[in-house]
Amino acid sequence: MASIPDDIFFASITEINQKLKAKEFSAVELTHAFCDRLERFGPGYNALALSLRQPALRAAKDVDGDIKRERFRGPVQGIPFGAKDLLAYEKHPTTWGAKPYAGQVFDYTATTLKKLGKNGGILTGKLAMVELAGGPSYRYASASLTGPGLNPWDRTRWSGGSSSGSAIAVAAGLVTFALGSETSGSILTPASFCGITGLRPTYGLVSRYGAMALSWTLDKIGPLCHSAEDCGLVLHEIAGADAEDPTSAGKSFYYAPAFARTLKEIKVGFAPVDFDEWAEPAARADFAKALDTIRSLGVQVTEAKLPDFPYGPVIGTIVSAEGATIFESLIKSGKVNELADQRQIAGLKAGLEIPAKDYLKAMRIRSLIQQAFRDLLADIDVLIAPSRLTPAPKITQPLDRPASDRPTPKERGLTALIPAGNLAGLPALSLPCGFADGMPMSIQLVGRPFSENTLLSIGKAFQERTDWHKRRPVVGGG
């Protein structure tokens, strides 16, 4: 049996796929090696919900047969990947990260997993997550059936959530890519905290069929990867119309960087206050360099300001009302009290009390937000801001408390871009851009609906000029 070099655990999808085709190792050998690594290191980071070694090896054997017959199915053929444990996988437990659902088994598979499997992707494990994808809110990183997601860069710090295991597994080289989900920040935050690349697709571009619902009008499924290029390749596989998902936009996505707009045609907007005053002081030098790198790509750069709306209260009201409605039976049965986080329990109970008029008011304001973003993005192609203003917090730190006691700047800048972008259904790409206090920091790019190729072309060019996305934590130590 061929031994798998360590570099392969952090290699790109294209690199691994080429080596499989060149028969440097087989898909079965590769799958064995990744499963060993996922099972060995995953539990130490509280990242593994369920190993799928046996079905993965069966799928890998099929891939080897296909490669032997030169039946090439695309870039993800033979690539080991993981999925957030909110995606149904037929006849295997899907816990949604929550004790009340620990024994839950579906008799169907999520569309995204079916699509990847059809083209030879090897699902090696279900990955840990914050319970119920965070629900309306949670106070502690420990809000999960598997415990707090431990950051591979420093186990005393949080991985971010709610796609915690997905980000950890990619950052630690336990899978080549992973699927996560975002309602408001659950891909961008763990991608930023763990120093990997994460893509939140436009609402409706990727089927939600077989995914736990937290908010019907906000949930998105997207990839967490080692690079923007890999995000493009995975999105290419999972995007597209799905009759099983009533919110599907009915659009396809073809990753085509060669046909993307030239960078000099693209106008990028940013708010200096984000980088100069809001950002963690220790991160400002790397953020400044990241902005310089963006400028060096030849894009046009201008200042931008978010439309003035109470984004937090709007998204909070919507997620609370929809989430509590979705989990009404859990709440009324009393099983909600089995959840790990008291804030989560209280948030779900209180969400049931939100009057319809207030939910609708939030949704009416959301219409204004969408309109305002259409106006803003008529002139600017892409908004850029720090993905998170501070590095990953300690796992014991209450998450609803400010990470620092620095005075609040007078201007808001683009600091509400995560809730705002989610309310408007916009795509976003998080790119590692440096470190603060030894922890990764990232920038986010946000564009018009269905402008993923534009974001990815900027991301790819950025990563051709930087190596932050290639930095690796020491895995298994500590």
Add this chain to the structure above:
Amino acid sequence: MDGMSIKLTRRETVLGLSASAVLLAQTPNPPLPSNPDEELKAVRDQIQQNLQQLDKVQMPMSTEPAAHFKA
């Protein structure tokens, strides 16, 4: 968003925006709740604060909810 059916003039939008509040003022943190009842009360208070912020946004009567959501 192309499928949205709301009709807003730019002026109406601006009026709505200028009336909405921005929470920039720093307020001291209340102590963390120590039991489920206190936690529930804290969440209810937070929801009420959120709803008060929504009340400050003025919008034309013609504004429809983003129910037919299409990005």
